[in-house]
Amino acid sequence: MKKVRIIPPIPKEYKKLKVAGYCRVSTSGPAQLRSLEIQIKTYKKMIRSHPDWIYAGVFYDVESGLRRNGRTDLNKMLRKAAKGEIDYIITKSISRVSRDTLEILQIIRFLRERGINMHFETEDLDSINVDKEFEITLRGMLAQDESRNTSENIQWGFQRKFEKGDIFTQYKNFMGYTCVDGDIVIVPEQAEVVRKIFDLYLQGLSLGQIKAYLQSQGIKTVTGKDVWDRKTIQKILKNEKYKGDTMLQKTFTEDFMTGKKVKNIGQRGRYYIKDSHPAIVSAEVFDKVQEEMAKRASIVRNEDGTVEASGIKYNGKYLLGNLLVCGYCGTSYRRRTERGKVVWRCSTRIEIGKGACPNSPTLDEEWVKDILRKTYSNGICEEDLREKISKIKVYTKHITVFYKNDGETVDFEIWY
Template sequence: MIPKTILFSQKQEKLRVAAYCRVSTNHPEQFGSLETQKSYFETMIRENPNWQFVRIYSDVSSALKTKNRPGYRQMILDGKKGLFDFVLVKSLSRFGRDTVETLTQIRKWKQMNIGLYAEMEDIDTMKVNDSALSIFLAMAQEESCSKSENIKFGIRARMRSGKTILNHSQFLGYTKGPDGVLVIVPEEAEIVRKIFDLYLQGNGVRKIKRYLEEHGIKTATGKEVWSTSTIDRMLSNEKYIGQVLMQKTYTPNFLTGKQEKNDGALSMFLVENAHEAIIDKETFEKVQERKMSKQ
């Protein structure tokens, strides 16, 4: 492929060009997409005789919060240092999802004579005014919102069909099997049973925390210090009786990405016999009754 010629600037010297690439998750398919983006832009820059390759900035993160995008933050810092003249990006939505925040950053760069080129929209920020750019960014934000809603629709359709959706990466007592179904980890399951037994013996979460730490029992992530809130959540987690309750939380605003407890705003879906239980239902119900009496 011979990339089209893009005349970013009338400078005579070579343009110092970088690129920014981002995917939302580290799933194998998306990670492959990230590597493809990085290779594509590096090749494009290096093969252009009028450009000087600077570096590829990248992130595996949502575009919602810049604090979760170290590659993005480094790019902004390097821009302030004047280390590049132009940045290539696949699309405006890859650069940022919030219209106001993205426009503010682009304006700062323009004042420093740094441009951004979004390939999918075919936009060179040095050649469009703020009004036109605002329209393009609003369109990109709306497209991101639409994609977000489509993803949510697909997830809820899976929930209605009874297909369990598990987002956890660390879950004491279980691991994910090849088919995504929870599989018991015997030594961890004993810890879970011990926590339930201790609670029914009259111990509160603080005493249980002390017991676990004094006996050198580690958390799911290998930590020696337990959180009382973690223990409390374990005692109410329906997955330990082989059930999965889906959509306990939801995200009202895709721009903030903040999850809220689902207190009836959306339907919840309970899948029974989703996997092998660690705790029997009678024990679980006794624990719930005791927790209710403590409130």
């Protein structure tokens, strides 16, 4: 006959719980920050006054509840919990931890696997209980849907403002402008820097050359930095606000869950407000800069017929830098040095291969310059040539020069 001896479980050793609190507010407004301060003080007092608890800290974030990214204290708390430094967490509600249903589910399961309970005060729920998971998930879904409704209402409000022509007047770090009593006003010394940037670009300087000039003159950025960024200069040159106009809804939030903003290139309506505020540069100067930027843009035509930027940088010191255009695929020509000789070749052919644009010829730089100089019997400098010629189309056996003033075109046979 079998004998069975029952071995009783070892009773758990009594120990105090290491308890932490978690708080979160969405914005840094005065009312929200006061609420956060009260929550922190309340949890500190509650934990420290409990005889069976050990204070493990109060963690807090000022961030949206939809995204884990940016909530440094939540992540810090969970790391401490994983190391065994926290046994129990108190928080006001499910929505304070997260408004993302999937994320709240992942968090409570992460804690449960380690035997850690999170208590939600408003709902009076404990995450350690498996049978409460469905209720926690359901309440998380309601919090997420509430965020969606809030986002849609905010977007609707913006649309109504755009339709009425109401512009945003709380800009920070906006070179040339500041906001005073709800109005955009010019900052004179910064405006001079903006005008100089526009002027240098029209003189033929590249973004890199403008950057070098500003730094050599000790001119600081709007944030007080000594080093300028090419992208910052480019944004200034492309910003319609400098001619006194405003384009509304240049970007929009594609997904309220991720908060990701995307460029509006026609997916939604845009609103253009003329003379919305004082201009720093004239409309004529601004438009000339846009035309010049379009000329300098180097594009490559793909095999499927689409075009895209090739990434080549314009250099204002070359006469042909923004003049030569392939007559077959429409892309700009690029300067190269081969076996000690300077030549120009179709960008599509360089980027994709000869098969993408088989008829485009390679041009000798000196031959093109010589042809252009001979056009004017009295001689002319390269800077003046750029002012007189709008573009040069290149074909297999000839080039066509387009002149700005009278719209005349002249063909020259490629003979070298």
